[in-house]
Amino acid sequence: MAGTAGARAAETRAAELSEAAVNGDRLALARLLSAVENRTPVAEAALRRLYPLAGRAHLVGITGPPGAGKSTLVSALIALVREAGRSVAVIAVDPSSPITGGALLGDRVRMQAYASDRDVFIRSMASRGHAGGLASTTGAAAAVLDAAGFDLLLLETVGTGQSEVEVAAAADTTVVLEAPEMGDEVQAIKAGLLEVADIVVVNKGDRPGALRTASQLRAMLAAGAPRLPGDDRPRPKRPEVMVATATTGEGIPALLAALDRHRRTGADPVGTARLARAEAQVWAIVADRVAGELHAPGHSKSTAAVFAAVADHALDPYAAADRLLESLGRDRPTAPSPRRDP
């Protein structure tokens, strides 16, 4: 599609918005984030420009069950980070309705105090049908904010259950929030969310049971077998367990210190998270492009026929996948395929 007037217009607009956003224009930044969310041609052109500028921010994921206090904790962190003179951006994800596609984005309610501070930027995102706790475009939005120069990026997930671990791939450091009395010790040894935490915060530390919840979590999370020499199989992280009260700010300085420490010297090197993130980003684009090609005008009919055949049990899903993959690229005689001469 390169060379069409539409692509040139998108390129021009992307260049304009990217340059303005990097130079501190907050409206341009907001418009870029919308382009990313809506997956417009401007977004792709802008991300190609901005990606080389990103990679400097500390990406921190904040996750945990609904009502655990994620937004309140984010607000408390913002206050402290600003006292230290660092800039901070937040992406707060709330769920989209699976029925209507609508969403109620309510995380800003807890983050009110920063209206006149241009080094705080808060953006709500609807998950738009993506199931992992973030929106499918959250990673790209984070890259835009990173390129715009924010020191700290907080990615707040939707309220999660036990297995929405995607944030761990999107962030350098993952904080899992728990509330007191949310479950017994068996909950703490189940696989899933707690395994990907770098830091576990028992929030609402002023409630009865908070200290006991924290000590149970500590005991169970530390209970795994020690690593033997020469054993390099992947294994769950051993998170630090802390107690905090986000509404009063108690424990938040210790949390910020733990975040900074993890970034510098995490037991799991932050490089691992970045590699996982790069892989996830590229795969997502590959999957998108494959789906886009299969639904393009030349293909959509035969693609739909394959789905219908699977629905009728006339074709098995594996054979269907083979057929779709074989049909890729067939209508693109000009597509450059890498040729290897024997």
Next chain:
Amino acid sequence: MTDRPIKVLIAKPGLDGHDRGAKVLARGLRDEGFEVVYTGLRQTPEMIGTAALQEDVDVVGLSILSGAHMTLLPRICAVLRDQGQGDILVTAGGIIPDDDIPALKAAGVAEVFGPGTTIASVATFLRANVRPRD
């Protein structure tokens, strides 16, 4: 892009503490397929402006029951214009006397929805009047 959801900021400017109507509308617009950012009570025009800018919304819906609408609503429209968002559709609801509506419209409020307005009619108005976007 016609199939992207319309993004609406529902805000309560000023000092009245009643946000039942705002919440009902936020919920209703959610059910109509809008993405609704709700920011809570006691917002200054500057807070509303910042939220509208960072969220890049298409619509700002203001609910006001305190009687301060002639002061606050024109201020909010001016803040939005000054920050380059003069194309946002601004609507208002709550307790607003008919006599005040022409002046509010002159100040930049696109429509005023009084008590008894249905959610469906608000949704229809927003869909018909929202700015085209890239």
